[in-house]
Amino acid sequence: MFNTIDDLEPEQRLLMRVDLNAPVDDGAVQDNRRFARHAETIAELIDDGHAVALMAHQGRPGRDTFVTLEQHADILADHVGEDVDYVPSTYGDEALDAIAELESGDVLVLENVRMTDDELADRTPEEHGESDLVQTLAPEFDAYVNDGYSVAHRPHASIVGFPQVMDSYAGRVMAEEYEYNTSIERREFDGKVTMVLGGTKVEDVVAAMENLDEKVDQFLLGGIVGQLFLRSEGYEIGIDTPEGPGLYDESWDENEDTIREVKERYGDRISLPVDVAREGEDGERVTERVEDAADHPDEYLDVGEETVEAYQPHVRESEAVLVKGALGVFEMEQFSHGTVGVLRAVAETDCYSVVGGGDTSRTVTMYDLGEENFDHLSIAGGAYLRALTGAPLPAVEALEAAAER
Ligand SMILES: Nc1ncnc2c1ncn2[C@@H]1O[C@H](COP(=O)(O)OP(=O)(O)OP(=O)(O)O)[C@@H](O)[C@H]1O
Numbered sequence: 001m002f003n004t005i006d007d008l009e010p011e012q013r014l015l016m017r018v019d020l021n022a023p024v025d026d027g028a029v030q031d032n033r034r035f036a037r038h039a040e041t042i043a044e045l046i047d048d049g050h051a052v053a054l055m056a057h058q059g060r061p062g063r064d065t066f067v068t069l070e071q072h073a074d075i076l077a078d079h080v081g082e083d084v085d086y087v088p089s090t091y092g093d094e095a096l097d098a099i100a101e102l103e104s105g106d107v108l109v110l111e112n113v114r115m116t117d118d119e120l121a122d123r124t125p126e127e128h129g130e131s132d133l134v135q136t137l138a139p140e141f142d143a144y145v146n147d148g149y150s151v152a153h154r155p156h157a158s159i160v161g162f163p164q165v166m167d168s169y170a171g172r173v174m175a176e177e178y179e180y181n182t183s184i185e186r187r188e189f190d191g192k193v194t195m196v197l198g199g200t201k202v203e204d205v206v207a208a209m210e211n212l213d214e215k216v217d218q219f220l221l222g223g224i225v226g227q228l229f230l231r232s233e234g235y236e237i238g239i240d241t242p243e244g245p246g247l248y249d250e251s252w253d254e255n256e257d258t259i260r261e262v263k264e265r266y267g268d269r270i271s272l273p274v275d276v277a278r279e280g281e282d283g284e285r286v287t288e289r290v291e292d293a294a295d296h297p298d299e300y301l302d303v304g305e306e307t308v309e310a311y312q313p314h315v316r317e318s319e320a321v322l323v324k325g326a327l328g329v330f331e332m333e334q335f336s337h338g339t340v341g342v343l344r345a346v347a348e349t350d351c352y353s354v355v356g357g358g359d360t361s362r363t364v365t366m367y368d369l370g371e372e373n374f375d376h377l378s379i380a381g382g383a384y385l386r387a388l389t390g391a392p393l394p395a396v397e398a399l400e401a402a403a404e405r
């Protein structure tokens with residue numbers, strides 16, 4: 001087991017990994033549940049007299065969502081209720097100067113850690129521990145805290161490197177989400193288990209589906225995930241999003257093979273959209289059958305009404321419903337119908353229910369579906385999927401290894 005922040009000595013200088021990865025709309029970073037959850041851990045730490053420097057990422061190199069963390073510091077400050085400083089450097093001189101000035105109760109956000117070469121380098125945890133990023137920052141702090149459960153599935157330097165060389169602890173979010181999500185994997189259900197899968201991270205979703213044969217009886221697909229499955233059946237539909245470029249173009253052949261294998265294996269246990277919705281000329285919602293999608297293949301932002309009606313009975317007859325990813329762009333009200341329609345059915349059904357995904361879990365509060373109607377809202381997407389399949393999480397393995405040293 002790993003150590004947690006309950007095991008920390010008082011008034012330490014802490015280097016903490018959090019996950020503030022959020023949607024970016026025309027350059028404006030959007031608040032999501034992750035800020036509020038991490039703010040609770042941060043508030044607790046500064047109340048205890050610690051000084052905290054935060055490492056986090058935003059987007060992936062080359063994407064529109066790959067921006068600095070300046071706005072994240074402001075959003076976080078609102079949630080913590082205290083000043084949160086930002087420095088436009090991760091481990092350069094400017095960052096080291098700002099770190100040197102940190103005093104008890106201070107919070108500092110370091111620059112997007114994916115803007116360093118070391119973060120995403122293909123290395124073992126031990127090699128990450130020897131990187132410039134780790135070797136430069138580690139001596140400036142007493143301990144490392146990882147609160148980023150939702151990025152725990154990525155074996156990156158800020159996640160697996162620091163525990164190689166520092167005393168390391170799990171934050172509240174890390175510990176709570178780990179405990180809850182791991183417990184889902186061990187649960188036995190008497191009746192039907194349905195999984196609603198959508199969103200844009202098709203590779204994460206398909207990889208998880210390959211390992212959920214025993215656990216899930218019915219898969220209901222939507223979002224970009226659903227569109228790529230439809231494309232593999234010959235429908236002209238689908239688009240590359242900032243989170244998944246290449247899926248539709250250069251790596252399509254490879255993806256198509258994997259999708260076909262999954263479809264062959266599950267057959268009727270996979271439900272696909274029969275209709276989809278796009279924006280009409282006057283901004284109105286236009287719903288079309290998937291057979292008619294070829295004229296506007298890259299414009300569909302939601303599943304259609306008939307699809308929702310076909311999905312709802314599956315939910316109502318289920319003992320457990322596990323959701324990951326949105327069925328449409330729920331951030332725009334006219335394209336929230338699919339996600340909200342299915343989630344409302346989950347809320348009204350007396351089933352065990354979990355909604356995962358940093359963005360998707362926000363739908364519940366955004367559309368007043370009642371947090372109390374769901375057993376667990378996870379701010380994690382990929383890590384939650386991995387936990388469901390029983391796969392290990394590199395962040396947790398690194399924290400456990402550090403605790404044993
Ligand atoms: N048809 C679509 N076109 C574009 N984006 C879509 C479509 N359907 C769903 N989405 C987007 O999917 C996102 C949510 O799902 P996704 O799995 O990508 O993220 P998540 O819930 O935050 O999970 P994670 O934590 O893994 O990032 C929403 O922001 C939504 O706008």
Ligand SMILES: O=C(O)[C@H](O)COP(=O)(O)O
Binds near residue numbers: 019021151
């Ligand atoms: O939003 C997420 O799911 C995590 O922050 C991981 O981001 P990534 O999929 O870009 O690694």
